[in-house]
Amino acid sequence: MIYCRTCRTVWPTGTVYCGKCQGSLGVRICPSGHSNPRFVTACLTCGKPELSKYAPCLRIGCLSQVLAWLVALTLIRFGIAHVGSLLLLVWGMFEHLFAFLFQAQFRDVVRNAMGFFVEAAVILGFLHLALGERARPLFTLYRFVDRSVRLCLRWFVVAVKALVRRV
Numbered sequence: 747m748i749y750c751r752t753c754r755t756v757w758p759t760g761t762v763y764c765g766k767c768q769g770s771l772g773v774r775i776c777p778s779g780h781s782n783p784r785f786v787t788a789c790l791t792c793g794k795p796e797l798s799k800y801a802p803c804l805r806i807g808c809l810s811q812v813l814a815w816l817v818a819l820t821l822i823r824f825g826i827a828h829v830g831s832l833l834l835l836v837w838g839m840f841e842h843l844f845a846f847l848f849q850a851q852f853r854d855v856v857r858n859a860m861g862f863f864v865e866a867a868v869i870l871g872f873l874h875l876a877l878g879e880r881a882r883p884l885f886t887l888y889r890f891v892d893r894s895v896r897l898c899l900r901w902f903v904v905a906v907k908a909l910v911r912r913v
C-alpha cells in the first residue's frame with residue numbers, strides 16, 4: 747500500500763500516480779517515463795525539464811514488514827531471555843496439576859516406578875540365571891506389566907494434551 751501524504755489517501759502497491767492530487771508518488775517522472783528523485787529540475791536520464799508533480803508518500807507495505815520484523819525480533823529476544831523461567835513455570839504448573847489429580851509428587855512417582863522396574867529387572871535377571879528356561883513365564887509377565895504401564899503413560903500424555911488444548 748502507498749499512502750499519499752499530500753491528500754492523505756491510500757493506494758494499492760505499485761500505484762505510480764496519486765488518483766486524487768495527480769502527483770507522482772515518491773518520484774518525479776519525465777515525459778519518457780524515467781523516474782527521478784525529488785530535487786531535480788531536469789530528467790537525469792534524458793534531460794527533459796518537464797517533470798511530473800511530486801507527491802510525498804509512505805510505502806506502508808514496507809513499513810508494516812519492518813514493524814513485523816521488529817515485533818518478531820523483540821518477541822524472540824524476550825523468549826530467549828525468559829525461556830528458562832517460562833519452562834520452569836510450565837513445569838511447576840504441570841507438577842501442581844499432577845499433585846492435584848493424583849495426590850502424589852510427579853518426581854516421586856517417576857522415581858518409584860523406575861526403581862520398581864530396575865529392581866524387578868535385576869530380580870528377574872537373577873531368577874533367569876537360577877532357573878534358566880523355567881523363568882520364561884516371569885519374563886512374559888514382566889513384559890506384560892511393562893507394556894501396560896507404557897500404555898497408561900501414553901494415555902496420560904494424551905489426556906494432558908487434550909486438557910491443554912481445551913485450555
Ligand SMILES: [Zn+2]
Pocket residue numbers: 750751752753754755764765766767768769801
Ligand atoms: Zn495525492
Ligand SMILES: [Zn+2]
Pocket residue numbers: 776777778779780789790791792793794
Ligand atoms: Zn527522462
